[in-house]
Amino acid sequence: MSDRAAEFGPPGGLGMQQAQTQIGRYLPRVLIGAAVVFALLWVLALADNAASKDPRLFFLILLNALTLAGLYFVVASGFTLIFGLMRVVNMAHGSFYLLGGYIALKTAEASWGSWGLGLLVACLGVGAVGLLTQQAFLRWNQGQELRQALITIAISVIIADQLLGAFGGIPQDFEWPAVLQKTVNLAIFGLNYSFTRIFILICAIGIGVLLWLWLQKTRMGMIIRAGVDDRQMVSGLGINVQVVFAVAFFVGSALAAFGGVLGGSQLQVIPGADVDFLLNSLVVVIIGGMGSLGGAAVGALLFGAVDIFADIYLPCPNPDDCWSNYSVLLTFALLVAVLAVRPYGLFGRRA
Amino acid sequence: MKVARFQQKTAVEAVIAAVVLLVLALGPLIFTEPFLRLILAKALWLGIAAASLIFLASYGGMVSLAQTALYGIGGYVMAEAVVANGGLEVGVDPWVGVILGIAVATAIGLVFGAVSARSEGIYFLMITLAFSVIVFYFFGQVTVLGGFGGLNNVDTPGIVSNPPTDPNNFFYIALVVSVAVYGVIRYLVRTPFGIALQGIRDEPTRMRALGYNVALHRTIAFGVGALIASIGGILSVWWQTRIDPNSINIGATIELLVVAVIGGLYRLPGAWLGAFVFTVIDFYSREIGFVGLRFNTVIGSVFLLIVLVSPGGLMGIWDSAWNLAARRGRGADSVEEPSTPAAASPGG
Numbered sequence: 001m002s003d004r005a006a007e008f009g010p011p012g013g014l015g016m017q018q019a020q021t022q023i024g025r026y027l028p029r030v031l032i033g034a035a036v037v038f039a040l041l042w043v044l045a046l047a048d049n050a051a052s053k054d055p056r057l058f059f060l061i062l063l064n065a066l067t068l069a070g071l072y073f074v075v076a077s078g079f080t081l082i083f084g085l086m087r088v089v090n091m092a093h094g095s096f097y098l099l100g101g102y103i104a105l106k107t108a109e110a111s112w113g114s115w116g117l118g119l120l121v122a123c124l125g126v127g128a129v130g131l132l133t134q135q136a137f138l139r140w141n142q143g144q145e146l147r148q149a150l151i152t153i154a155i156s157v158i159i160a161d162q163l164l165g166a167f168g169g170i171p172q173d174f175e176w177p178a179v180l181q182k183t184v185n186l187a188i189f190g191l192n193y194s195f196t197r198i199f200i201l202i203c204a205i206g207i208g209v210l211l212w213l214w215l216q217k218t219r220m221g222m223i224i225r226a227g228v229d230d231r232q233m234v235s236g237l238g239i240n241v242q243v244v245f246a247v248a249f250f251v252g253s254a255l256a257a258f259g260g261v262l263g264g265s266q267l268q269v270i271p272g273a274d275v276d277f278l279l280n281s282l283v284v285v286i287i288g289g290m291g292s293l294g295g296a297a298v299g300a301l302l303f304g305a306v307d308i309f310a311d312i313y314l315p316c317p318n319p320d321d322c323w324s325n326y327s328v329l330l331t332f333a334l335l336v337a338v339l340a341v342r343p344y345g346l347f348g349r350r351a
Numbered sequence: 352m353k354v355a356r357f358q359q360k361t362a363v364e365a366v367i368a369a370v371v372l373l374v375l376a377l378g379p380l381i382f383t384e385p386f387l388r389l390i391l392a393k394a395l396w397l398g399i400a401a402a403s404l405i406f407l408a409s410y411g412g413m414v415s416l417a418q419t420a421l422y423g424i425g426g427y428v429m430a431e432a433v434v435a436n437g438g439l440e441v442g443v444d445p446w447v448g449v450i451l452g453i454a455v456a457t458a459i460g461l462v463f464g465a466v467s468a469r470s471e472g473i474y475f476l477m478i479t480l481a482f483s484v485i486v487f488y489f490f491g492q493v494t495v496l497g498g499f500g501g502l503n504n505v506d507t508p509g510i511v512s513n514p515p516t517d518p519n520n521f522f523y524i525a526l527v528v529s530v531a532v533y534g535v536i537r538y539l540v541r542t543p544f545g546i547a548l549q550g551i552r553d554e555p556t557r558m559r560a561l562g563y564n565v566a567l568h569r570t571i572a573f574g575v576g577a578l579i580a581s582i583g584g585i586l587s588v589w590w591q592t593r594i595d596p597n598s599i600n601i602g603a604t605i606e607l608l609v610v611a612v613i614g615g616l617y618r619l620p621g622a623w624l625g626a627f628v629f630t631v632i633d634f635y636s637r638e639i640g641f642v643g644l645r646f647n648t649v650i651g652s653v654f655l656l657i658v659l660v661s662p663g664g665l666m667g668i669w670d671s672a673w674n675l676a677a678r679r680g681r682g683a684d685s686v687e688e689p690s691t692p693a694a695a696s697p698g699g
Contacts, residue, residue, distance in 0.1 A: 087473075089473050089476070089477065137655075137659065144662075145472055145473045146414055146472065146473065146476070147658060147662050149473060149476060150608075150612060150654075150658045150662075151655065151658050151659065153605060153608070153654075154651050154652075154654040154655035154658060155651075155655065157605065157609075157647055157648075157650070157651035157654065158647070158648050158651035158652060158655070160647070161645050161646075161647035161648045161651060162645075162648060164645075164647075165645050165648075275601050275602075279480075279481075279484055279601075282477055282480065282481070283481065286474075286477055286478070286481070290474075326492055326493075328488045328492065329485060329488055329489060329492065332481055332484065332485045332488070335481050336466060336481070336485075339466065339470075339478060340466060343469045343470055343474070344474070
């Protein structure tokens, strides 16, 4: 943080500078703290439909935020896994998401296909595409972060264009399997809640737990974590880091496809979702800290909460010009606010 | 020997530049086909926008994805101020609009710069991408400013005439502005500020230890980049006499990056070279059909090829070819060319 100190010219008037530094350091925090307190107060008590007046709505919105955060987490976890280990910002992650959605859709539509088979084929297929990308283009550019980002941008442009050419610009419905298409009574406020959304949340938690177990409790996870800290040392110890990289890239890409199948079933398979979910993943992992799994979870929760709550609780003076139109802007305000205080995200470490 | 060869290359480049300028100055006389003039005019204003990115990338080590947004802010503010029916309905003189557009874009650029100045490399890329998206949504969602329909029939100053029907005046203005932007950047990087900026690009920690305010230098550089980008934006609005949010969406953001990378992210002339190549590919694949392939696939493949083969873009290929030729010519004393920072990825 000290690098923010104003140090123009030769040293002199150090006390003054320190005072400025203190203000510079704490002012954003105070402002952001005040904004957060106000937002909480607003949602809980001040808004026309505030939680204290309409707890049922609040609970429903909370569930929606949680389940949306689950979807964001599934997609972002793959992104952060790849970045954490390889320092590759995979700008094609959104394209992998959409590609997964289309593969699953087409598999499920086939006479022999089903939703579950679609999910499996999508994950394996996109995982293979990711692996190919990594082996063919990224592997020999290791350490050149910008170049790797540019390569994945080029790949995302090509994939997006080919998908548009192959499947057209019209959004396509992707049916959930019949087993999941029901509502469950939650016994809280007598709410009947869509089971598919709960299923997304279950998947997210499951993936989070599995990833955590994989990274913390297995030998390979140990190597990955060591690789995040010091890649050269790990290879120096005689471990074939390239294999670990390949596996991580496969898993990360497959997670994008997994998210694409869940998101496609819930929200339609739609061109442009690739850009949306690339941005969502970027925002989530920048907030949480690039490369941190826990950070991705927290980032997804914050992002989902701001997204959904802003939609409902922003005032609407007249129907034409609702403030909730600007809820997207608020999610990016969240991003800027986090970065102003912690440039490497909430759980991130300096690269 | 090294110095002599360097001067030789500079001289060759100067001759090439002079020829290109001469051809461009006579452009409307030589290129009587209307579409050729369209391509050249578009390449000129797109080149100015790309130059703002290349300035930041090559001299500041900051690969910014916010340039399209800043370019959009310049164009949008100008259009809002000028258009009398639609948007904010201000309706001032076009020149006042130009000043407002540049001023607002530069101010916002300084703010963006201040927020992102502490980030480097890939983080900087992503934060500026976030800026870009914020600006896109801002102009799309705020219905008072025109919403997703944008602003149409933007008046141009009399000297610009009406570009869609009479592109010659616009062409010469874009040419003069391009030369001016190029000259100003080349001058700026030789000033103490520019030298310090390049020092910060290479060794931020050392420069900080020497007493330079790293964040301030980056912020000011970002402001300069915003100023240049806004000029490009204003020219683009004059050219199309309209602007809408989709002209600054994420696709447009990526496009500008593609232009700069194809031309050469680390050498200034690459901005206009890349813009020219991009516009030509754009025109031929959209209008005529490029061996049956889709435009974005073609441009994506060209982009991929350039990044894989020559991270310094077409200018990088020129530099390498010159080095190779020089080495062949002079035998074993292979000296490194002083003007190829292409291999060193800034901030990476």
